[in-house]
Every structure is written in C-alpha cells, then in structure tokens.
Amino acid sequence: MYRSLVVDDMPIVADGLIELLQGLTHLNLKLYKAYSGTKALDILRTEKIDIVLSDIKMPGMQGIDLLKEIKVSWPNCKVIFLTAYDDFAYVRSAISLGGFEYILKIEGDDKIVRTVEKAIISLNEENVARTLIHAADRHTTLADTAPQEAYAWELLSEEKTNETDLINAFVGMNPSLRADLPVQMVMGNFKEWDCVKDQDKAGLLATVQTIIEQYTGDCARLFMSSSDDSQFLLLIQEHGEGYDGAEPVSFIRNKLEPIRQTCRKLLDIQIAFVLHDLPAGWSGFRHVFENLKKDIVRGTDSSLGMIETGALSETTVQSDKDESGTNYFQLYKVRLLDNYLASGNEVDFTKLFHELKAFLLEDSTFRLHKLECLHALHAILVSNIMACQMTDELEMAFEINKRIHLSGDGSWEELQQYRQIASSIFEYKRTMASENSPEWIDKVHAYIEANLADDLTLPMLASQVNFNPSYFSRFYKQKTGISLSDYIADIRNATAKELLKCNKIKIQDVAMKAGYQSSMAFIRFFKKQNGMTPQEFRRKMSSAIFVSDANNK
CATH class of the missing domain: 3.40.50.2300 (Response regulator)
Known part of the structure; x- marks a missing residue:
C-alpha cells in the first residue's frame, strides 16, 4: 500500500x-x-x-x-x-x-486516475530495481524447493490425484497457503524461454517472483514445473499482506498487466497469462489446472498478454464435452439459471437449462453429482415460485423433486416439467410488469424525488417495487424510453437550477441537496449538462432578473 x-x-x-x-x-x-x-x-x-x-x-x-x-x-x-x-x-x-x-x-477524473496509476507503476518498478539484489538469495531458495515443485506439478497432471495429496504438496512448500481457503489460479508462460541461457533461468525466475511480490505482497506464490519448462503457476488467496480486500479475480486482474510491463521493461522478457475467472476450491483445482494448460498453449501464438477463461457471465460458460461432464461447472450453471430467472432472460435460461439437462441425463454422470445439481436447481425454482406466490407450481415442484429422488434413473426425464414451471414464472413476471408498470414507475419516481440527496443505487430503487435490479433497469427503459440514470440526472439538474436561483444558498449546499457528495463532482456534472458552471449559471440568472426588474419599473 x-x-x-x-x-x-x-x-x-x-x-x-x-x-x-x-x-x-x-x-x-x-x-x-x-x-x-x-x-x-x-x-x-x-x-x-x-x-x-x-x-x-x-x-x-x-x-x-x-x-x-x-x-x-x-x-x-x-x-x-x-x-x-x-x-x-x-x-x-x-x-x-x-x-x-x-x-x-x-x-477530468480519467486523466487524474491514469496519472496516479502511472506513478504507482513507476514506484513499483523502482522498488523492484532496489530489491533485485535479493534475487540471489531467492535463487538458492528456489533451487532447494525445485524437487518439491516438480512433484507438485506431477500430482496436478495425474487424473487420480486426491485433494489431500494436493494440499499437502502445495501447503508443504509454502506455509502461507491455507487449505481452508479457495485458491485463484493463474497460468503463466515465458515467451522465447528457449532463448534464455540455462544458467540464467533460475536467477530469472527468482527475479520474477520478486517482482510479483512487489505487486501482490505475500498473496501470490509462483510454482514452476522445472526451469526447462516455460510454464508456471500462480496461486492467489485472499489473505496476507498486500491483499486489498477485493474479490480474488479482481485483485489479480489488476496486478497482472503491471507485472507484465515491469518484467518486460526490467528483464526484457515477455510473459503471457491465462486467468481463470471462477473461484476454485481445492476440489476443482486439478480440473481448472488442465483447462489453463490447454488455454495457455492455444494462446502462445497469440499477441494477447492476458486471456481470461471460464468466466461466470451470460456469454461465457464452459460447455464442451470434457468440461460439461464435471459437477464443478454445473453448479455455476445453476447459479446462472437463477440470475436469468430473476432478470427475466428466458432465452438464455432455456439454452442453459438444456445444457444442464443433458448433463443430468448422461449415463456416465454419477448419481451423487446429479442429486447435488437437482437440489440446487430445485432451490432456485422454489425461491422464485414463492416470490411470485404461485401455489400450484410450488406443489408441482416438490412432487417432481420427490419422484426423481425416489425413482430410478429413468425419472430424470421429468426435469422437463421444471422447465415448464420456469415458463410459468417468466409469464407471471411479464404479466405483472405490464399490468402494474405505471404504478411501479410512479412509486420509484416519488422515492427518487423524496431522497434526491441520498446515494440512489439501482438495487435500492429496484427494492422499492421488489424487482431484480438488472431486470428493473431494462424494464424501466422499455416503459419510459430513457434510462433510470438519465432520469435521476435530469431531476438533479432541474433541482440544482432551481436552488441556484437563490443567491443565499452556497454552491456546496446546492450540491448536497441535489445529491452530490462533493462540490467538485457537482461542478463537473453541471457544466457537462448545461455548458456552464453553477457560478456562471447563477450570474446569468441574476442578470436576467435584474434586467426584468429594470424593465418593469
């Protein structure tokens, strides 16, 4: 820090x-x-x-x-x-x-932020340069742990490796790793590694580890399979000095590019990274490792410096046969189904539901894995059914769940009835939104005007009408023709103009009453909206009033 x-x-x-x-x-x-x-x-x-x-x-x-x-x-x-x-x-x-x-x-703010980021990068590079002298000591340490790292890498490559062996191997090499916390995994690859002399590789690795520590503290640990291999593994956990409290994915994403730039500038070596954008527990550790190895090989010929894979988003879900055959990724698909259901996204819900159903109908899928996914799917449906107060669908969902649990594998075909229940939920939400939209929009408008000085967030406004935030945002724009943020900006602008007509109210007080926590932010917003600063607007209004009074005399 x-x-x-x-x-x-x-x-x-x-x-x-x-x-x-x-x-x-x-x-x-x-x-x-x-x-x-x-x-x-x-x-x-x-x-x-x-x-x-x-x-x-x-x-x-x-x-x-x-x-x-x-x-x-x-x-x-x-x-x-x-x-x-x-x-x-x-x-x-x-x-x-x-x-x-x-x-x-x-x-503007963007230039300020970019300049501060540039200063931080410069400070990091200077710190690295000052600490490179310690790389010789680390060189010795890396040499001592090389056999252990080779063994750990071998364990990761074995299909039958169990969780206990993996934890013992990695935690044994680095006590700062904790078995009770998830690990975020990043695969790295040194470009043109073959061009580095063998006698220089170990020292170079020690220096890279030093650079990484400058940016991450002791949150990240570098592991090599061997000095002959260009690939390495970074393990990040959300604890330790240097961790800023962000989600592990966000934390390391913000560090990788500065690490790459520093390595290129100080060591004249280029590194490619593949970041897995899912939280990995030790139980899913080896599977994620295999995926990253494939992606780093595919990305070696690319000019990209960082590739993200496995992102939990509406557009990126692991779906090829190897990955969809694991329970690890299916549970994230269930979570996505919940997001789609809450936000009214029926198209993507249907597509992903069929993928999950195909996994559950596979003969090769363990029954325990099937039941785990079924339980998660049943839970999200019941939650949404109860929110919609749909009594018949609630009874149907419990009956389907009971039959699948008690019957053999053939009963899994009844999953299609879950899809029918989801269709009823989507239809109910569309009907309610259409019938009550004027009332809901008026209620939100009234809340905004009554609480204009507060921090008006989308979740807060959506909660006033019991909507999912992302769904409410789309619903509002569809019904009014403008975005919710634009409406709030217009109300704040109109309120500010009205307050500025009174010369006795200070600019800072106008900013607070219009919902801006700082006068600086208010001044920038007002000028962008009106082409003049609040002070200029006030002078203009005062002049207009003076001229009007003079003409009336």
Missing part, C-alpha cells in the same frame, strides 16, 4: 480529489490531505508519503516551493501538479525540478 497526499488551498477541490481516490480500491492507497503547502510539509515529516497531488499556485508556500522541499528530503516521492493555469513556464519549472506529471484541472 502506498501513501498519497492531496494538497490544495481550496477545501472543496482537495475533498473532491480524496473522494475520487477513495472510490478507486484497485489503487490501494492510504490518503492524506492538506489545505496549504506548510500543512503538507508537516504531514510529510511524520508520514512516508509516496505520491503528492498538489495545486501549483497557492497562498503562502507555492507548489513549486513544496516540490523543492520534497525533492531534497524525499527524492523518491512522485509529485503530480494540478492547476487551472495552462502556462508553459509552470510546466517547465515543475518538470525541470523533478515533478512527475502536470495535469490541468479541466482535464
């Missing part, structure tokens, strides 16, 4: 930047703020600050003077200047004195 300090003599701007950076969890920053250069120096003397975002023109100590102090005492600190002054003299002074970057305030 890096520490970042925001410095601006306008509290509204400093607070807005803090709010922006707080919302970007992937940056993993600890944030500080100061409303003057002298206050910033006080913080710098007590805290190790890595990145400073500062206004360049401030009363008292100016940004350039602050930069000079920082470079004397904290030369590795990255100083980013933000200013409303598009003046080449300021740019030249800032950069010549060691400023990292210069941003105009009118350039």
